[in-house]
Amino acid sequence: MQYKLVMGNRVYSGWSLRAWLVLRQTRHEFQHEVVPLYTEEFDLFRKECFPARQLPALIATEGDTRRIIWDSLSITEFLSERHPDAGLWPEDASMRAAARSLCAEMHSGFKALRAKMPVNLKRHYKSFSPDDETLADIRRICDLWKWAWAESDGEGAYLFGERFTAADAFFAPVVSRFRTYSIDLDDLSNAYCDLLLRHPATAEFIEAAQSETWVMEHNEFNSE
Structure with missing residues (x-):
């Protein structure tokens, strides 16, 4: 089996980060390509890879x-x-x-956080103030993490023990958001964020994102 992972702009695509982390966890060799979102190249991808409509996609x-x-x-x-x-x-x-439930909620929920704190791996906003709806999403996420750790008896630094799982991959984009927008978290949640950001596959993805030159204005804020 040969794999090719087609991703959106790594700077902005938390969905692509998830797929990247999961695929890296298999330790299977794969090719990868970045297709900038909402461009002619993106339209061509959707024609050539129908019925896929969005990125990431695995071929x-x-x-x-x-x-x-x-x-x-x-x-x-x-x-x-x-x-x-x-x-x-x-x-x-x-x-x-439990892990599937967390992934499903992360996959479809937290609309305020997604809208007000878009993924941006190149920026670091020091004065961002989340509104009440976004704060509720942040609290819910941290509560879910603590619940997962309690369910697994606190064994291991990841959500469900000593091994990185899909649940960790699905929360990695949120962790990047927390750092991008300088969100104040409790010590346990901060330590988990550090862990995910230090993961070799996460660090590799973020490093590659730094070299991208595409700019999506709706994911950029003027404030610092």
Whole structure:
């Protein structure tokens, strides 16, 4: 099986960061390409990779068979089936259900946080003040982390033990947001953010993002 991961602008695409981390966790070699969002190249991608409509997308080729898997959650489930030894989900059934629930809520929820704190891996805003709805999202996320740690008896630094799982990958873009916007967190949550940002695959993604020159104005603020 050969893989090619097609990503949006790494500076702004938290969805692509998730897929990157999950794919890196499989330790399977893969090619990757960045297609700048909402450009002619992006339109061409959607024509060539129909029915994929957004990025990231995983192109999996085996012999004459070519599969296109789009959406970070679908990519995660596909890779989990193909690479069970990667441990993308916790081994314990109860923990696995909990991890999937966290990923699903992160995948579809937290609309205020997404709107007011877009992913931007090149900026660091020191004077950002979240509104009440965004603060509620931030508190909910930190509460979910603490709940996950309690469910796994606090064993290990990641959400569900000593091993990085899909749940950690899904919260990595949020962690980047917390640092971009200088969000004040409790000590335990701050330590978790440090852990995810130090992860080699996260650091590799962020470093690559620094060299990108595309600018999406709706993800940029004028304030510092």
